[in-house]
Amino acid sequence: MAVPEVAESFxxxxxxxxxxxxxxxxxxxxSKITVGGARNVVYGGSPDDxxxxxxxxxDVIDTRPKxxxxxxxxxxxxxxxxxxxxxxxxxxxxxxxxxxxxxxxxHPDKADKDAASAVKVTEEVLNAVGVPLVLWGCGNDEKDNQxxxxxxxxxxxxxxLLGTVKEDNYKSxxxxxxxxxxxxxxxxxxxxxxxKQVNILVSxxxxxxxxxxxxxxxxxxxxxxxxxxxxxxxxxxxxLSGDKMMAMxxxxxxxxxxxxVKEAKLADxxxxxxxxxxxxxxxxxxxICLLQAGTDIIRMRHPRAVATVKNFINQxxx
Amino acid sequence: MILIAERINGMFKDVxxxxxxxxKQIIQDLAKKQTEAGASYLDVNVGTAAxxxxxxxxxxxxxxxxxxxxxxxxxxxxPNVIAAGLKVANTDPGILLNSSPLNRKTDEEILDKYxxxxxxxxxxxxxxxxxMDKNGVPQDTDTRVAIAAEIISKATxxxxxxxxxxxxxxxxxxxxxxxxxxxxxxxAAMDQIRILAEPTPHMTIGLSNISQGAxxxxxxxxxxxxxxxxxxxxxxxxxxxxxxxxxxxxxxxxLMNKQIxxxxxxxxxxxxxx
Numbered sequence: 001m002a003v004p005e006v007a008e009s010f011x012x013x014x015x016x017x018x019x020x021x022x023x024x025x026x027x028x029x030x031s032k033i034t035v036g037g038a039r040n041v042v043y044g045g046s047p048d049d050x051x052x053x054x055x056x057x058x059d060v061i062d063t064r065p066k067x068x069x070x071x072x073x074x075x076x077x078x079x080x081x082x083x084x085x086x087x088x089x090x091x092x093x094x095x096x097x098x099x100x101x102x103x104x105x106x107h108p109d110k111a112d113k114d115a116a117s118a119v120k121v122t123e124e125v126l127n128a129v130g131v132p133l134v135l136w137g138c139g140n141d142e143k144d145n146q147x148x149x150x151x152x153x154x155x156x157x158x159x160x161l162l163g164t165v166k167e168d169n170y171k172s173x174x175x176x177x178x179x180x181x182x183x184x185x186x187x188x189x190x191x192x193x194x195x196k197q198v199n200i201l202v203s204x205x206x207x208x209x210x211x212x213x214x215x216x217x218x219x220x221x222x223x224x225x226x227x228x229x230x231x232x233x234x235x236x237x238x239x240l241s242g243d244k245m246m247a248m249x250x251x252x253x254x255x256x257x258x259x260x261v262k263e264a265k266l267a268d269x270x271x272x273x274x275x276x277x278x279x280x281x282x283x284x285x286x287x288i289c290l291l292q293a294g295t296d297i298i299r300m301r302h303p304r305a306v307a308t309v310k311n312f313i314n315q316x317x318x
Numbered sequence: 319m320i321l322i323a324e325r326i327n328g329m330f331k332d333v334x335x336x337x338x339x340x341x342k343q344i345i346q347d348l349a350k351k352q353t354e355a356g357a358s359y360l361d362v363n364v365g366t367a368a369x370x371x372x373x374x375x376x377x378x379x380x381x382x383x384x385x386x387x388x389x390x391x392x393x394x395x396x397p398n399v400i401a402a403g404l405k406v407a408n409t410d411p412g413i414l415l416n417s418s419p420l421n422r423k424t425d426e427e428i429l430d431k432y433x434x435x436x437x438x439x440x441x442x443x444x445x446x447x448x449x450m451d452k453n454g455v456p457q458d459t460d461t462r463v464a465i466a467a468e469i470i471s472k473a474t475x476x477x478x479x480x481x482x483x484x485x486x487x488x489x490x491x492x493x494x495x496x497x498x499x500x501x502x503x504x505x506a507a508m509d510q511i512r513i514l515a516e517p518t519p520h521m522t523i524g525l526s527n528i529s530q531g532a533x534x535x536x537x538x539x540x541x542x543x544x545x546x547x548x549x550x551x552x553x554x555x556x557x558x559x560x561x562x563x564x565x566x567x568x569x570x571x572x573l574m575n576k577q578i579x580x581x582x583x584x585x586x587x588x589x590x591x592x
Contacts (some may be wrong), residue, residue, distance in 0.1 A: 008517075009481075191580045192578055193578065193580050193581075194580075195576050196579075196580035197581050197582060198579055200582045200585070200586055201582075215561040234578070238578050243577065243578060245580070246578060247577075252372055
């Protein structure tokens with residue numbers, strides 16, 4: 001029996017976002033990254049509908065991470081105190097498409113670092129690598145509002161992806177992203193209604209919709225991945241049917257979420273297989289699962305997981 | 319909702335006068351304002367007053383497209399008037415040909431002509447087809463559905479994608495004697511027509527017809543639109559300047575899960591249709 005033709009066609013598409021500014025455009029990036037542009041669901045439609053390949057942003061933390069398991073720090077053991085070397089290693093050895101500087105160190109409950117330190121890290125990483133950067137705050141609104149504008153300014157004209165803004169804290173970062181010509185990440189707590197609302201609020205401030213990437217919050221495999229999956233899937237379907245407020249590319253934070261999970265990091269669990277495999281597998285499985293729902297940029301941590309996911313992406317998005 | 323804005327129609331006094339005096343400003347203003355109000359298409363109907371309907375259609379199309387790129391809905395019962403409009407229209411953003419019955423006593427092939435025109439125009443051209451035939455407008459549900467089925471099978475036969483069909487089950491004014499059963503019949507017909515083909519044809523209505531001659535016209539239009547949305551209506555020729563109508567539409571579509579809720583859902587609705 002012939003396989004029935006079930007390909008659905010849609011009227012709209014996910015918007016396309018290009019990150020990074022080269023010398024000609026007033027930046028110092030040596031490469032740019034374009035994501036988005038899908039005109040169908042993943043695996044759906046014709047090969048022309050798939051849009052740009054998803055990309056991997058590897059995390060570089062602005063301060064030596066204290067809560068990472070050994071299996072995760074091992075590949076970075078020589079660079080943990082130097083974000084610039086760390087970024088270089090992620091690009092040259094591990095094949096990262098772009099770098100996400102995660103400013104955990106400015107969090108008041110962590111290293112409580114100041115703006116000067118965050119700016120220094122930004123400048124060093126910008127000098128060390130030529131790929132576009134994601135600049136991601138610590139999650140403490142007060143500290144992010146105080147320091148991320150300085151970080152944004154330090155990367156002015158580099159066309160970075162700056163985040164995150166939320167429904168109840170979006171004004172200062174949106175204004176600075178607009179002024180410094182960056183793209184912006186809008187965040188919602190696994191709530192599609194809030195996700196749409198924060199996009200509307202940001203757009204009301206005059207921020208262009210086509211320069212937004214959405215972050216719906218990520219759940220790891222076994223820890224709420226189905227919520228992330230279904231929201232991202234619904235966002236994709238809304239984008240394809242013409243909802244301009246939901247037509248943005250999607251970023252998710254797989255690295256952090258996967259490595260929080262006890263199955264990924266607990267060393268003393270012989271029944272679960274060797275710990276050196278479990279974490280990378282958990283991270284890769286989470287990423288590959290979310291890719292099917294429609295993810296454009298994935299934040300990741302372990303080089304083995306990155307290699308697995310890159311291999312998957314290269315096979316599917318040819 | 320694919321909203322077809324109704325105001326550029328020679329039945330309205332200002333448009334009739336603008337056509338007679340070749341006053342571009344009035345037409346271009348209406349095009350711009352209807353677009354801003356959320357129109358997906360602008361209906362273009364020369365009305366009955368123009369001596370040369372083909373020339374009037376061409377003048378309207380050219381006048382609108384000088385300042386506005388919103389897709390047009392060429393509205394005439396005469397294929398030659400539509401053809402005249404098509405000759406000068408920029409159809410790249412899409413175009414709707416409005417409208418053809420299944421057949422007419424005087425022209426058995428009318429639907430074929432409209433389909434042919436749309437096919438020749440390109441993949442973004444669609445047509446509005448009425449559930450009426452040479453016997454006139456049906457009063458009951460079953461005949462409407464039967465005619466829609468014939469329209470769909472005709473389109474399928476000649477390889478015209480059912481997604482390019484807008485089926486209009488024809489609304490009759492509720493005030494006409496004995497017409498009060500019509501709204502129910504139309505809704506029942508819509509329920510059935512939607513499942514006749516895959517992919518589903520669009521369902522459209524000339525909304526303002528329902529309140530023709532009645533008191534509380536806007537209220538009747540608004541309430542019927544909300545009900546019709548719940549029966550799968552995804553297009554309407556309507557007054558996009560009626561802000562309450564637009565709010566009700568936004569709410570109805572949100573409640574039917576056609577739009578994702580956000581606290582600002584009313585505010586962003588008109589920009590969604592473009």
